[in-house]
Amino acid sequence: MKKLIVFLLINLTSHAQTLPNYQKALGILDKAVKTTGKDAPNSITLTAKGTIHNLGHYETPEKTRDLPIEEIYAYFEKEQVNYLRSAMQNNGNSVVRSSITKADSMYYIGYYDRRIVATNNTQEFSFESAKTLPIKLLQLVYQHRQSLRHLGGDKTHDWLSFNYKPNNAVTLYINKKTFLLDKIEQLAYNDRYGDAIFTTEYKNYELLNGLQIPKNRTESEYGIVERELTYENIRFDTKPDTANFRLLWLPKTFRDRLATSTVNKDSLVVENIAPQLDLVKIVSQNNKVLVARFKDYVALFESPAGLGLNEQILQEIQKRYAPKPLRYVFVTHHHPDHAGGIRAFATMPVTLVTTQGNEAYFKKLLATTHTLGNKPSNAESPKLKMDFVPIEGQRSYKDEQMEVVAYEIGKATSHSNEHLAYYFPKQKLIWSGDLLFFRTDGKIYPAGGRGKSVYELIQNQKLAVDKIYTSWPLHGQTAFGTVEELKKAIDMK
Numbered sequence: 356m357k358k359l360i361v362f363l364l365i366n367l368t369s370h371a372q373t374l375p376n377y378q379k380a381l382g383i384l385d386k387a388v389k390t391t392g393k394d395a396p397n398s399i400t401l402t403a404k405g406t407i408h409n410l411g412h413y414e415t416p417e418k419t420r421d422l423p424i425e426e427i428y429a430y431f432e433k434e435q436v437n438y439l440r441s442a443m444q445n446n447g448n449s450v451v452r453s454s455i456t457k458a459d460s461m462y463y464i465g466y467y468d469r470r471i472v473a474t475n476n477t478q479e480f481s482f483e484s485a486k487t488l489p490i491k492l493l494q495l496v497y498q499h500r501q502s503l504r505h506l507g508g509d510k511t512h513d514w515l516s517f518n519y520k521p522n523n524a525v526t527l528y529i530n531k532k533t534f535l536l537d538k539i540e541q542l543a544y545n546d547r548y549g550d551a552i553f554t555t556e557y558k559n560y561e562l563l564n565g566l567q568i569p570k571n572r573t574e575s576e577y578g579i580v581e582r583e584l585t586y587e588n589i590r591f592d593t594k595p596d597t598a599n600f601r602l603l604w605l606p607k608t609f610r611d612r613l614a615t616s617t618v619n620k621d622s623l624v625v626e627n628i629a630p631q632l633d634l635v636k637i638v639s640q641n642n643k644v645l646v647a648r649f650k651d652y653v654a655l656f657e658s659p660a661g662l663g664l665n666e667q668i669l670q671e672i673q674k675r676y677a678p679k680p681l682r683y684v685f686v687t688h689h690h691p692d693h694a695g696g697i698r699a700f701a702t703m704p705v706t707l708v709t710t711q712g713n714e715a716y717f718k719k720l721l722a723t724t725h726t727l728g729n730k731p732s733n734a735e736s737p738k739l740k741m742d743f744v745p746i747e748g749q750r751s752y753k754d755e756q757m758e759v760v761a762y763e764i765g766k767a768t769s770h771s772n773e774h775l776a777y778y779f780p781k782q783k784l785i786w787s788g789d790l791l792f793f794r795t796d797g798k799i800y801p802a803g804g805r806g807k808s809v810y811e812l813i814q815n816q817k818l819a820v821d822k823i824y825t826s827w828p829l830h831g832q833t834a835f836g837t838v839e840e841l842k843k844a845i846d847m848k
């Protein structure tokens with residue numbers, strides 16, 4: 356027994372965070388989330404009824420009185436709304452407490468102080484609200500996964516730890532057999548009881564609408580059972596409005612905002628610029644990418660940093676060009692604002708067109724894990740292949756509907772050692788990376804080696820060019836430039 360205790364102590368105290376420890380903990384969390392309800396319904400409402408063993412000022416030490424309690428919990432994921440109403444019966448009086456959050460703002464009324472309080476400090480409430488339903492708690496853990504640790508375990512449970520605010524630690528007991536969350540523990544302090552543990556236990560899980568919901572929840576403080584609740588009246592069809600909840604005490608402006616969805620996305624504007632060529636303006640990131648429509652598939656030009664951004668671009672492509680799949684990603688050069696997002700396509704049957712010198716670096720980017728970003732896991736094996744345009748050479752990609760020729764001109768650009776410019780013969784259009792600027796205010800600055808490299812390409816290859824498009828930046832730039840404008844900039848010294 357002594358040995359076991361020593362072992363446990365070492366196990367509990369020796370965990371500075373390491374990447375393997377984090378990955379192990381995340382693997383267990385992932386499994387728990389999947390088992391508990393990966394695709395939880397957007398709206399969940401339930402009622403909890405039971406007893407509070409109220410530790411009041413009674414006639415003997417630690418005497419408790421049982422008070423009936425009824426709570427309503429509601430969670431609306433897309434709207435980022437959490438609602439908690441708790442009504443306790445005491446001496447024939449009903450005392451009510453209500454809290455509601457919308458994203459980062461919160462309103463509440465306490466049991467005894469009936470003033471409405473508005474605050475932006477929602478950390479504690481987020482935890483309290485998440486604690487009422489295991490899937491919500493697991494989602495909160497996922498949000499704070501940078502603090503996630505695997506502490507060890509025993510025969511029945513894996514112990515994970517996380518914190519939702521500084522200097523605080525919550526331990527999760529994940530059942531090794533069912534992968535369900537059976538218990539959580541939190542270190543707490545009370546000026547009378549001193550250092551103590553608060554626990555929440557979940558029992559008798561039931562599967563409803565793909566979601567594991569416990570029938571019973573028990574809260575204990577200082578080793579004493581504080582409340583026992585039974586869950587009932589579970590619904591998935593409510594809206595965060597006054598019709599469903601008693602929210603009339605809220606300011607009207609806040610009430611009106613409750614039902615609005617709060618998904619933060621980059622704003623993409625798609626614009627057709629030539630036959631089979633669409634420009635995608637990424638307004639929020641001051642950047643642009645190009646989509647070329649081949650007969651049976653589409654190709655993307657440039658993949659600026661941001662997994663979320665590239666997934667959004669991919670969704671836009673799938674929505675707009677279905678059933679044509681994305682089969683090619685062309686990049687001009689290795690800089691982040693042009694190729695930093697290629698990881699988003701790693702597990703797709705996509706060909707990435709670039710130059711040999713980027714191979715090792717791109718392979719590294721493609722193999723990175725992004726669990727701290729917005730990728731849940733990296734379980735899929737890479738499918739993306741790379742195709743290299745020879746240095747100072749060219750390669751054509753064509754079918755009966757579209758042709759693009761990639762020219763390698765890096766040496767001349769004095770921007771990156773390897774650099775591709777893309778020419779569309781049918782559209783008489785060039786797509787270039789960081790080599791040219793065509794300003795809306797008409798000012799022309801000396802084009803230098805960068806601009807010259809494109810001009811020389813046009814001259815040497817005798818390309819017929821009507822329009823020169825650039826990728827970054829978007830703002831302050833005209834839609835496109837012409838060879839004449841480019842010539843002017845080159846002639847400036």
Ligand SMILES: [Zn+2]
Nearest residue numbers: 688690770789
């Ligand atoms: Zn660059």
